[in-house]
Amino acid sequence: MFLNCHSYYSLRYGTLKISDLLRLGQENGVTSMALTDVNSTSACLEFVRIASQYNVKPILGVDFRKGAQQQFVMLAENNDGFQNINEYLSEFLHQREGAKNAEIPTKAKQLPHTFIIYPFASFEGETLLENEFLGVKIDDINRLKFSPWKNKQHKLVVLQTVTFKNKKGFNTHRLLRAIDNNMLLSKLPTSEQGSENDVFISEEKLKKCFEEFPQLIKNTETLLNRCHISFDFSKETTCNQKSYTANEDLDFRLLKKLAYAGIHYRYKRPGERVMVRIEKELGIIKEKGFVSYFLINWKILKYARSKGYFYVGRGSGANSIIAYLLRITDVDPVELDLYFERFINLYRKNPPDFDIDFSWQDRDDITDFIFKTFKNTTLIAVYNTFKFKASVRELGKVFGLPKEEIDKLSTQDCNFKTLDKLSQLVIMYSQYIQGFPNYLGIHAGGILISEKPIYYYTATFMPPKGYATAQFDMVIAEDIGLYKFDILSQRGLGKIKDAVAIVKHNHPEIPDLDIHDIKRFKKDEKIKTLLRNAQAIGCFYVESPAMRMLLRKLQVDDYLGLVAASSVIRPGVAKSGMMREYILRYRFPEKRKEAHPVLLNIMPETYGVMVYQEDVIKVAHHFGGLDLGEADMLRRGMSGKFRSREEFQKVKDQFFNNCKNSGKNETFTADVWRQIESFAGYAFAKGHSASYAVESYQSLFLKAYFPLEYMVATLNNGGGFYSVELYVHEARMHGGNILQPCINRSYGETIIDGKDIYIGFGFLQSLESKCIEKTIVERDKNGAFESLDDFLERVSIGMEQVTILIKINAFRFTGRNKRELLWEAYMKINKVSFEENVYTLFKQKKVNYKTPSLPHTALEDAFDELELLGFSLCSPFELLMNPSENKLRATQLSQFIGKIVTIEGYLITTKRTRTSRGDYMYFGNFIDRDGEFVDTVHFPPVANKYRFRGKGVYSITGKVTEVFDCINIEVIKMERLAIIQDPRYAAEKGRMTAAL
Known part of the structure; x- marks a missing residue:
């Protein structure tokens, strides 16, 4: 009896979860129900998947509406009808206005295997086609008694809309409608909301309301009986494109050919272990029907290589030797002894994950290639x-x-x-x-x-x-x-790609860099030094304060250590308390004896500590006695993308039962489960971490040998974990000469010439891109600008934009005071035509204005930079109102372990987290006067009393602590130090006073 039900996927309209809607049906004895969300089929598959749990036959359709106005409801007779409805709805959703303002007509298009229901109250026609009906609401019954349609009852059905459960649901609906219309609730018109009667009522009550019109009840039940929809949720086979070549046997022959062709590139002379693994993987890939999945990824990356695009293949698929041979990934699973069963096993129903990273500059072209190459893509x-x-x-x-x-x-x-x-x-x-x-x-x-x-x-x-x-x-x-x-x-990939190009330009004498020579990078002593000392600012995945501290604690200087660190840093390992245990066992071999012998035997490489995602599978399989299918379900059940379901609970119960039956200590079993539960959803697969580590090594190589070029590439690719200011600081720490943008040297991006780094025009706040483009095009076409006059003659520009350029000192090549230039620009700018420049035979005579003497200071420059760049190019410590005599530096803190000290630091970044009691605490990251890092810990009482007050120099008092060679200050007091008054306004005020 319910042909028009909404879930909350009727966005900003519906109020019911799918499960709540079905539960209402079950409680009211409903056996059939149609989900018809407003201009949406988002919830349809989930509705079908769980409907049987509520003993409800699912029917699918769409409530086509123009705004809130119902035009018609369309129901699918079967799966073909549902496909037709989806295609029809998509025509409207592809319009520029989108779902909210879709121009949905009052009359529906005729589609095979569909039924159309028009609202009785607003229908203006006199005839209906065979598959068309009028939907009569309870409120329409009295009108029906006096309508010509009373004599055509075979075309009428009951249309009880269900949008909310009760009065609170109706109130929620009205609030959602007000939000959607961006208006006060008191101004919301009734035309933009549903009726208060759009609630679920029992079939008995509904039939009673229509007892005068039994044929409507019969018509409705007949319509429901005619609709059947079904989908296979068993996942025994994938619904992805089945064949790459249109022939599955040919697919497999191609995959095998490509795999064997890749052996020489990867191994030169492969051993028996490699060949056995290749054959094993090929067999299972074929058996599981994943051949086309590999070939499609291969095709995408073959195109990427043809375009010279950098990419990194990661995910569980990085555990695959076939992926390595097809150049989908760059991680050797044999060298790293990657767990085969994490990548694929006979129990696994879904293909392995291939997460392919591209530079942000290249990804759109890859997406375009995929859409043009493969059918049925979305x-x-x-x-x-x-x-x-x-x-x-x-x-x-x-x-x-x-x-x-x-x-x-x-x-x-x-x-x-x-x-x-x-x-x-x-x-x-x-x-x-x-x-x-x-x-x-x-x-x-x-x-x-x-x-x-x-x-x-x-x-x-x-x-x-x-x-x-x-x-x-x-x-x-x-x-x-x-x-x-x-x-x-x-x-990160954009940084690497651009850095290689910048090195080639800035050092033409250096041969082309082989950025993919990872084997050499792993042995490089300079890179080892950067890792051990955590000097990795700007480097992919290893630059954050947390990673920097972990690298110090571990004293990592090799590839396997970095692979482990990439996963150890994930939230779950720290939460379980196993990060500390791993560090202890890594640093102090005698501690490894404390590991449980069963876990140590399962995970010898990580000393009995679960570090990687596949460790969950290993422990569940070997320790908990689960088969590989159950173990993988356990991993997925904690991953966040696999919802908590009945099957997962069964697996958990099975884990505990197996451990109990095999005589394992219950307390220890519970502790192992706690470790699994705390981090399984956050840890990386080892192959995934190894892929990250490869990219880290590439960036570390560039940072070790070409730090200035790498920092320029970092700036031009949106930075990384930190703000632009820190990367500018890092370039300065490596000997770079940081310069403001220059009209004759700069481009939109930052450039380097020797050790001179010119910040790009694009970093200037409020400078328009068209102004940058016009300046560069004119300069490249007709040569460098000789003066401000020359610039104003050749580039059409407004006063606001030229002010930005003058204030940032972009005309310093003229040797003139920028305040004088501002005065001159103001006097001349209105005399300049804002039309595109037209070159004439004779140059017009320049009008020169006598400018007053307007001196400015370096401090005024600093405040101009603060305004236009967001940071000054001078040290922030030079802007303090009261110059400090504090001589303590970060490098000296190791001499004061356990003592209370006061040090000054410029705030870089903060991280907020919660304690086990739910209170907020912070970690701070500062640089001292020498540019070295100061790391702080702010426990809840101190964090509440002494709060961070934004960017600036802080005086920090606290106790110096050391954990695994990593030094922190446990803050007991902190205040931000005052800076000088903006001298630009002070100077202006002085000039005005003098004039008076």
């Missing part, structure tokens, strides 16, 4: 949900609260009981809608390549990126057997 969506703080802000606006009050409520720094009624409602409903889908976004890099048309599973929408995107996320895709190809972008 991006994957992510569900961006309402977060509490964002919800408070949205609802605060809906209720009309002032900004100050909204800011206070969003910080949760308030007592709920003392709030007024409106503020309480904001908090209450913000908590209620937390987790509701808000809008569809795009997955960071997931692409589906399906055997069947993607519309067989879902509708697609068209985001600004310009590629069709599925309306469901990767979890739903995996449920149905669609496994994504991960085409990701990262700036």
